[in-house]
Amino acid sequence: MIRRLRLITGLILFSYISLHLIPLILGNHSLAIMEFVRPSLHGFWESWPGLILLYGAMAIHMALGFYAIYTRHRWKGIGLGEIVQLASGIAVPALLCLHVVSTRIAAMQYGIQPSYPWIMAIYLKYDTMSGWRQAAALIVAWFHGCLGLYYWLRLKPFWPGIRFGLFGLAILWPALALTGFYKAGTEAAALTDNPAWVRVVLREVGSLSQSDQMVLYQIQDALLLALAGMLTVSLAARFVRRQVQKRAGFVILNYDDGRDHRFTQGLSILEASRDCSYPHASVCGGRGRCSTCRVRIRQGQDLLPPPSEEELKVLKRVRAGPDVRLACQAIPLSGEIHITPLLPHTATASHRYARSDMAQGKEITIAVMFCDLRGFTRVSEDRLPYDTVFLLNRYFDAMGKAIEESGGHLDKFIGDGIMALFGIETTPEDGCRQALIAAKRMSERLIVLNKSLEQDLDEPLRIGIGIHVGSVIVGEMGYGRATQLTAIGDAVNTASRLEALTKDYGAQLVASKTMLQTADISLGALPYEEHEAEIRGRVQPIRLIAIRDASLLAL
Incomplete structure (x- = not known):
């Protein structure tokens, strides 16, 4: 409830500030147009419903700010953004006191009808210190509101798409307002040299006696003392609460x-x-x-x-x-x-946002593939680093697309090797079929790649692919930015060993017989060899199929 109140009242106040800056932006054109748009932009806020909404939101927002100071247990570890937001939130009402007193309270108590020509003349001619303070108040209030919007919107899914536009607007909006403030103020200051213009403005606005002005200054001082008192009470109450909590244990x-x-x-x-x-x-x-x-x-x-x-x-x-x-x-x-x-x-x-069970860790049965370039060290030893990187990126691009187009998940690149997972979001049967389709496409893409690089290679690139199916634990693992969705388990180790066996059997693809049976795919007339091999880390030997050319798979 408190967070919702803070957000709602903050949005009301930020809307008021945004509208308040529009006439100042138009001040870049002329003082006259500022005054022309004032009734339409400020009319609601000068009505009783608008005043109640504005000052009610201001009072609630300030009270919640002091409550936040009271409830904070430690200042240690607070971020710079939070410090700036808190400090600016305290500074805004203090900076705006004089402006509120000289406009709203003067209007209510003495019938003064403020206008932009009158206000600009005061700020840029008769009381420049107040002008600087008003400019500072606008910047601080705008910055405080932008920080609040940032903390709210950065958690939204659409934030990445709008953040640069909003950042640009956050800088441009007050910058144009300040230039308009100065230009219109300079224009009003020049007009004060004409006594007739001053008499007309004062007749429209009204005038204050010296004693009236002293009363307004006293009201301003009282408001500042009240703000200081609320801050002191918040800090004192926080100190008392901490002493009580220390005794609690x-x-x-x-x-x-x-x-x-x-x-x-x-x-x-x-x-x-x-x-x-x-x-x-x-x-x-x-x-x-x-x-x-x-x-x-x-x-x-x-x-x-x-x-x-x-x-x-x-x-x-x-x-x-x-x-x-x-x-x-x-x-x-x-x-x-x-x-x-x-x-x-x-x-x-x-x-x-809600994360899948897979990301948090889940045991499932999937197909695991390992693929490695054969003899790449010999191919790259006489090449420049640039050429080697270019060649590997071409190879990874071709193999990666073949895997993803087949429904696989690219787990990682290990040197010139690739690890991929199939069936994470489907069934083991679909995963095994996808893995075989990927192996066929990888073989086909390699043929095309070798043809495009035949002028640059002394011998064509060769690969070895190992595929196995089994129960693994899938989840996001790693540290910091190196975190990724990966798998661990016996099936991963076995698939890696099968890829290494492609060298011994002179085959492009070595797949476990279990995987082929799970895929329910017949090899037909495709030439292959069936072997039984001891796999390090496994008690029982594994039956496997060695296929010399995976591009011949009939899938």
Whole structure:
């Protein structure tokens, strides 16, 4: 509820600021057009419903900002963006006090009717310090709003497609407003040299006595003192809460790498991780939106209060188990709790969406293929590095397309070798058939590649392919950016050994008989050899089929 209120009130205020900048942008044309569009752009905000909506949103947004200061347990580990957002949120009302008093309050209390010619003349001629302060307020308010929008939108799936356009708009919009502010202000300052123009403007706007102006300044000072008081109360209340929590007891947090951290009760698991400098993912900064901080509770789940409705929605979105919690929302009671972070600290916003069981780890039966270039060291030893890279990229392009077009998943390139998986999203039977189709296409593509490179090669490129089917564990494995979907298990080891046997049998393809039976494909009149081989790591020998030319497969 609090996050929703903060978002809604923030959007209302940002809409007001965006509309407020349009007349300033038009100031690049003339002062007259600024005043011409003012009623249409500001009319709603000057009505009672608009005033209630605007100042209600401002009051709620400010109160939530001070509440955020009160509820924050630690400043350690807070990101630069969060610091800037918090500091700018405090600075905006302080900077805008004079403008609010001299326009809204002056209008309500003394009947002043502000106009752009009057305001611009004051800011650029009579009170330039206030002009600079108003310009600073616009920049800070705009920047604060843009940061809030960024933290909200960067978790949306459409963000990558719009981010550059929004970044450009975020810079261009205030830049044009500032140039319009200066140009229109300069024009108004020049017009003040004409006494008749000044009399007309003052007659339309109204005038204030010196005592009235002093009252307005006193109101401004009172507002600034109130802001300072609310900030002081928030910090003092935070200090009192921390002392109370210290007396409530301590929590011992145990990570899966054996590290322990003892901290005061009242911190969330994410804040505790920041407190001890443990690298913990949190794309949204601990707002409970992205789910990248999620952890598995290995022990001590009874120390955690039940998840809130909002946390349950996020956990449901990522299909989390009952022992998984958001670290930013889980605040343990005193005792010992054991956790395992489920994502690397380098996790990105893409991890906020539900992930397949396969990505998280699942045991399935699939076909595994290994392919290797034969004698490539001899082919590349007299070539320049550029030529070698060019040749390998041509080869990987041809083989990779053949695998993907057949329905396979390119697992990795290992030197000049390739590992591919088939049947991850289908059945073992389909996976085995896809693997054989891929082997046929790879052989055919190699013929075409050799023909296109015959002027550059002393001898044609040759490959060896090994395919086996079996039960493996598939999941995303690795570290940081090197994380990828891969497979481990006996079938992977066997497929690699079969690829190595292509050298012994003088064959282009060596496949286990089990794989061929699973594919339910007849070799027909295709010449092949059947062998039985001992595979390192396996107790029983394996029956296999050696095919000299995979392009002859009738598929």
